[in-house]
Each structure stands twice: as structure tokens, then as C-alpha cells.
Amino acid sequence: MLISSGLALAVIALPVLAGLAGTVLPAFGYLPALGGRTLSLEPFHDLLATPGLNDSIRLSLVTGLAAALISLGLAGAFTAAAAGTPVFERMRRLLAPLLAIPHAAAAFAFAFLIVPSGLILRFLSPWATGLQRPPDVLIVGDPAGLSLIAGLVLKETPFLILLILAALPQMPVARSRQLAASLGYGRMTGFVFLQWQPLYRQIRLGVLAVIAFSSSVIDVALILGPNLPAPLSVRLAQWMVDPDLSLRFTASAGAILQLAVTLAAILLWVGLERVGATILGVMRERGLRLARDRIPRAVAIGLPVATASFLIAGFLALFLWCCAGFWPFPDTLPQDWTLRSWRTAWPRLGGPLATTLIAAFASAFIGMVLVVLRLATRPVGRPASVLSQGVMWLPLLLPQVGFLFGLQFLAIRTGTDGSYAALILSHLIFVLPYLMITMQDAWAAFDPRYERVATALGASRLRAFFRVRLPMMMNALLAAFAIGFAVSVGQYLSTVLIGAGRLPTLTTEAVALAAGDNRRTIAVYALLQTLPPLILFAIAAILPALLWRNRRAMAA
Template sequence: MIIQPSFFTRWVSLSPRILISLLLVPVAAGLLGLILPAFGWLPALGENTINLRGFAAFFHTPGWTNMLGLSFFTSFISTLFAVILSILILGNYFNSRLLGHIQRILGPILVIPHAAAAIAIGFLIAPSGLIMRLFSPWLSGAELPPDVLLPNDPYGLSIILGLTLKELPFILLMALAAMQQNEIKQLINRQYKMALSLGYYPFTAFCKAVLPSLYPFMRLPIYAILAYSSASIEIPLILGPNSPPTLAVAVMQWFNDVDLSLRIKASAGALIQIALTLSVLLTWRLLEQCVKRFGFSTFTNGRRQYGDLCWKILTHTTTFLVLFFIVLALLGLVLWSFAGFWPFPNAYPDQLVSLHWNSALQQLPQTITNTVLVGITATAIALFFTLFALEAEQQHQTQLGSAASLMVYLPLLVPNVAFLFGIVWVKELLGVKAVFSAVVLGHLLFVMPYMFLSLAISYRKLDLRYAKVAASLGCSPFKVFYAVKLPQLLPPMLFSCALGLAVSFGQYLPTLLLGGGRINTLTTEAVAIASGASRRLSAVYVIIQILLPVVGFILAWLIPKLIFRPRQ
């Protein structure tokens, strides 16, 4: 089949609109499908009148204030900790090789699914977990596991720990990606060197000269993780309290209850979840304005240092503890997956067995197949539309406007617990029976923004001189696209695909809701097993869940080397 240049050009022009529609229409339909049941209109249950019965039922639920407070507190505090740690690491390791090493270490941590991270942390901080075993009995004096409610503590401290460890790599990598853009890199380097030449200490120079220019590029990722953490399901479900849970977990439980009348209360709760997320975002925005207003004198007073040595020691200590905690969590998973009899307080199992791996591998082939098929399909669709949307930017020599960019990231900013329930309701209303396609669409809503974000930087930095030479030699726009641009973009394309697969592999709620329990993936199985099955079997599932995205990134690193080695 020969693609005519005119067809290619028209398709490229339409691609940004199609991409935005793929993201906007399901979210908008989901919100519409949420609002109507929230106000009592659910014909499937014989409810045909508009009323506030769902909201009344919600506000009569015991502990609803605790749900709201727990969701707000854990999301805001975890993001605050992650941002502060990111600023400490960026400021103290700015322009040093150590920052690159930290980036390479934290990069793989980013792709660990939230459910896997939560289970690993739970194994670590539990009363009989690896941390307590390492310090018992020689330091703690405990011969038996202490009577401490960890995880699942009522104050959400376990949730805060889990969210912080997952948010920190994302904020760091987004900040580093912004710092690598040529214009920003030149600007902040000039400002940093100027501050150092004026006698400012390194960390103070970063906070006063670099951070004000860098933070605007960190704002959208921070808002995204605020929105996500306020409506997170996996980490609060595994690490959080159960009576009451966070609001998002409670909404999911009501929606999946056998009593279908609870769906009205679940829809009302999902609308309240949107209001809660907005309140978290507005509170963060208010915090930004307060720092800007009351910190202006601090940034402009000419003081050269604010305890830089103390901040450096704190950063070294915190970075070491974070990395040590992550390594210890992964080590604990491996030990539990092979552990036979392992009494407390022994730090090492009495025997290592492969029984749990054999049992899991016999049950997992179909689950792994479902996980990979859904991930590859969603990633391929996202890559296709992302490439053409970015090509449209280059052909029209303009980037997406602020409104269009917001639409691309809309699924990350709107609580997924809200619009996914609405999509399920619309799907049932229309009588749609397709399960696999619905799950792929649900994954696509979250895969597409991340792939667009990761690939856009490389595409916009592409050297267009090669394309202009090819066009001057008579190549059609389509041939310039696939023969000149795509080979140059192969490494970032593969990295973007690996990231898309990692995002898809970690999706729990879209798979659970849109699949209706008929498509099981590693994430849904891992969460189900973590709630009551063997700790050893859970560790096996989590390790496999971690290995899948790691394999994707290894292939993304290896394939370009194999392809381009003969040319070199």
C-alpha cells in the first residue's frame, strides 16, 4: 500500500485532535456517567428521579470525616516530603556526578508498580518485617514481634512513607528532564555561576538563583502526583487503615459491593473525591503563594548562606537512608520468596526453598499473557498517536497550546476513582460487552500522557537539518518522517515504549473496573494475594511484577546498541 503525501499530511494535521479526543471524551463521559448516579438517577435500579439521597447516605456513613482527613493529610504531606527531599538532593548535588548516579538508581525505582512497592514496604515495616529482624534482639530486646499496628496504622504514616518513596523519583526525574533542556540548562547554569561568583554558598545559590526558574517546570508534575495521591487506591489499600479507609478505597469498596444500591453512594463519594482533590491542589497553590509572598525578603536579602553544611549532612543522610530502605525492601522480597521456615527474630531464613516459585509459575502464564497483551496494545496505540501529534507540531512549527497540553495530562489531574466509575456506568448503559478493548482504553488514558511527556522532549530537540536536506532532495513528507526522523528517534521511542509498558503493568483500578474481574493481570492478582494469602507467595508475585518493566527497559537500552553497532 502506497501512502500518498496528501493523505499523510492530512492525517498528521488531524492527529493532535484525535489524541486529545481519545483522552478527553472518555474522561468527560466518565464524569457525566458519575454525576447522574450521584444525584440519584440510576434507571438500572429503578431510580429515575433526581435527588440527594447518595450524598445523604455518604454523610451518614460512620467515619466519613476520618476518610476525608486521612486522604487529604496523606496526599499533601507525602507530596510535601517528596518535594522537600527533591530540592535537597537537587540543591546539594547540583552539577555533580553524584546527581547522575542518583538519577540512574532512582530511574528503575520509578517503574516499580505502586502495588508492588506497597507490598515490599509492608514486608519491611511490619512487626515481623526485615527491619525489626535486623535489630532484634540485640538492640530492641524483642524475642517476639512487637504489638505495633504497622502497616495499616490509623494515622496513615505507612501510606505517607509509601507515597513519598514513589513520588520522589518522579519529581526528581521530571526536574532533571527540565534541567536538560538547552534553554533552561543555559539559564540556570549562568544564574548558578553568577551566584557562586558573588560569594553564595552552593545550596543557598541553588535555592536563590536556580529554584525560582526551575520550579515552574516542576509544578505540573507536582500537581499530577497531588491528584494521584489524593485518590490513590493501591498503596492505601495495602498499607492504610481499614476502618475507616481513605475515601478512594471506600468508594471502590462501595462500588464493588454486592448491594447494587451502594453505587449511588459510591458515585456521590466519587464526586466528593473530586472536591477533595481540588482542595488539595488549592491548598498547595496557597502554599506556593505564601512562600512567594513571605519568602521574597529571604530570597532577596543578600545573605550568602543558611546553614549549608547542615543541609548537606541532612541530604547525605536522607539520601543514604532512602536508597538503603529501597535496597532492603527488594532484598526482603527476594528472601521471602525463597523462605522456608523463618522464625522471628532470625534475620535470615532457616532454609531456602523454590516451592513458592513453582506454585506461582504454574498459575501465572495466563495472567502474564493478559498483562503483556494489554500493555503492548495500549503502548502501541499511544506511540502511534504521540508520534503523529508531535510531527504535527513540527510541521506547523508550534507546540500544543496550554489548553491542549492540559487536555493531554487531564487523566493524571482528574481522580481516576471518579471518571473510571462513570465509564463503567456508561459502558453498562450502552450495553458494551467488549472487555479487552475496555481495559486497553482504560490503560491508554494513563499510558498516553506519560509517553507524550517522555517523547516530546526528544522530538522537539530533533535536529531538523537532516529532514530539510532530505526534503530538498525530493523526499515526500512521509518518507522524511519514517526514513529520516524515526531512525534518529529510535532510542527515545524505545524508552517511551518501556515507560508506557511499565505504566500499563502497574494499572490496578482500570483493570479491575473495566475488566469486571474477567481479565486478571499481575497487579490485580498481587493486590488480591497481599490482602490475605501467603506472604511468601505475595513476594513471588511482586518480584515478577517488578521484573516485567525492568525487562522492557533493558530491551529499550539493548536494541539501539545492536542496531547501530554495525554502522559504528
């Protein structure tokens, strides 16, 4: 029982710790395979002498904090305004397809909307803007990283709403709303004063994970971020795959710097938490009620809905481009339609598509088995320990470059780089935390009396588990599998480094195309990258209704 319970934690902790060790040693000059046999600070000297390093650090720091702050503000305001309303329930159903979209595909969809010749200006030109040609304005890749921040917000807001949805059932929302209304508080003010602080404590690790991801993201930064200079994580990834092997030492030193930058962002966030708690306390003590909050509530509901609509509109732009023939600006729609882009790209899609599906199915399936084993062997009613929770969140709280560089060295030394086994393991490190986040609340909510009835009728505990618990949890299991599959499909850096360029996926191929300007081919790859997760989410939504069509409570 102890071995099966700790297996999931070992799959995460051992590679991450080994990867950290494999990053730290080269950062101090020790890598015998490349001639580094003594400890030295020379890699850090070379790193600090890199032109534009301060700008790269600033971009990473600001991006991480701004994306987390805006995403949390949108998710929290939406919850305060809409919790318990039909709009909230509709957003709950919309979350699945939004979460299925890989970050790179969402970044491409966003870029196809906002570029100077994008869909937005095409709809507004020339009747509203007077433009007959695209303006010469740098929108995607702007030096301040604003488009990068906006692209991250589009994806991180649904993730935070999902975390809030998981935490809300443990909160007395309806009772608190009635109490606040009886004292004259507005709906949003009452929620913020009574519910926000205990709710935030439950989602705090998720918020820190958003900061860690946003401050060290690579694929989205390659698509939407500036490149002169690029964010720190992008420059590190470029050094790591550079033909000049001496840059591996500098890249490892940079990975340590990236860890420090992400830690600094988290510490600044902790300071912002204290400032926010102080402001909230002052507002509460002054009796601020804001009973007439109809306009703020409309804005708080409208903004997250608008971000979801924006993302959907971006995929409409991708679809138009992948089927477009001649499409001059400012025409709203293409003048003719063709499947030439699909025919051109199709011969090269077989390998990346197969690798994507194999890695995603394998990592999601193995992850589901490990998570179910861990949850099944945990005593009923006992929450996860702080240590196990910390291990589960470790890959999400650490920048990927901080341990994947070392994991690549380990794969090279063992001769497993470029193998499916190593690729699946590298994906599994990131799939497991999301599976655990998705499954643990549903598992805890299951009424154990169903299994007791089965055992009282003569079934063994194992038979009751497979014939009672698992079928009754089919909805949660399928949803978790779909989320794990989507997480694997979206993996970029782990695929590039551990796959050693020999196992390309749809994600790595799509990001590689970002450096070019063939929008039609990019649209094909971005849509294909999104299609498998969406199909899995559709199956997860439809299959339980088909399996339990004669059992109403099971299909719900």
C-alpha cells in the first residue's frame, strides 16, 4: 500500500530533483562530458556579460506578475459577481473546451486577431478606421511584452476559475450572500469581505503556479513576446540548443538565474498579498457596502466572457486562414477558398501527429493509474500531507528550465534521449499534478456507503472498487483523462529537450513555424494541435450520458 501510494510522488520528485542537480552542477562549471571538471563561477561571469540581460529579466518578472494579477482579478471578480447564477453555470460548461486548447494554439489564435492585418482590423476597415493597408505598428512582439501578457491572461483566467470552482463547494456561499444582503452589502462587496480570503487560501498554490509559468514560459513567448531582447527563458532555451556546446554552461547558469527571478516574482506577490489584505481590512472597518453594484457586476461578468469569446474568435481566424486563398487587406473574408494549405502540410504531419497522440495517451493513462492508486490507498477522510501536496505542485511551481536542462543531461548520459519512454516520462511529470488537482475533490466527495453496501452483499473490496466506485466516478475519470491528455499535447520545452529533435510533435512544429510568415500553414498546425484534446473533452462529456442513459442520476 505504501509503495503504490508513493509511486506517483516518486515519478515527480525523483526526475525533478535529478534535473535540478543536473542544472546546478554545469552552472558552476562542472560537466565532464564537455570538459568541465572543476567548479567555477565562469558560467555566471559569461551570463552577466550577456547584452540585454537586464531587459530579459525585467520582461520575465513583469510578465509573471502582471499575468497573474490580471487573471486572478478577472477570475475573482467574475466569481464574486456571478456565483450562484445561471451565467456561472454556463461558464462552468465552457471551461472544458477552453482548458483543452494548448497554450501555443491559443497564442496563435490571439495573434491572428490582433496583428495589423488581423481579423479585428479587417472587420473595422475601412468603414471605421479608414485604413486601406495594414498600419506599420508593432503589436505582436512589442518591447513591453503587452501582447504576451494578454495572451497568457486568455489561458490563465479559465485555469484560475477552474480552481475556484473546485474550492467553492467547501464555502458557505449562499448563506454568506444572505447574511451580507441582510446587512446592506452589495453582492460583490459581501463576497469579497466574507468569502475571498478563505477562498484565496485554497487556490493560492495555483496562483503561484501561474506566476511561475508566466515568468518562465517559452512557447507563448516565442509567438507573442519580443525578441530583441527576448524574455530570459526564451534566451536560455536558444542557448541550450545552440551548436556551440560551450553555451550549455551559460544556459545552466541562466536557469539558476531564472529560478531566482521566479522566486523574486513570488516574493513580490507575497508582499502584494499583504498589501491587499491591509486594504481589504481598512475597507471592511469603514463599513463600505456598495449596495448598488449592478454596473460593476456587469463588467465583472462581461470581461471573462469577453476573453473566452476573444479566444473563440481567434480560432475562427485560424480556420479562415487555413482555408483561405487570395485574401488581401482590408477584405473581411477571403476572395476564394482552397484546401491547398492542408494538402501541402499533410505529408509532413504524420510523424508529429503520431508522436503527439502516443505521448499524450500514454502519459495520461499512466498518470490516471498512478493517481487512482494514490487516492485509493489513502485512508478515507485523511487529507493529503503538506509534503505530498508540495511534491505534487513542484513541477508547476518551478520554472521548467530549472530542471529540464538537467533532465536532458541525464537522458543523454543514460542514452534515453530521443526515446518514447523518456519523452512520456517528461510529459508525465507535468500531467500528474493536473490529474491530481482534477481528481482529488471528486474522489473525496464520493460517498463510501455505496462500497459498504456492496461488501455487505458479499462483494470483495476489490470487486466493489471496480464495479461500484469506478463506474460511479466515470465522469470525473474521463474529464481528468482529457485534461491530462491536453496538458501533454501542449508540452513544448520537455519535447524539444528530451525528444532531442527526433520526436517532433504538433506543438514543437507549430512553434517552429512562428519564426516564418506562412499564416496558412501555421493555422493548419494550430488547429490540428487543438483538435485531439477537444475530441477527448467531447467524448468525456458525451460518453457518460450514453453509458448511463437509463440511469438519470449517473448521467448527470
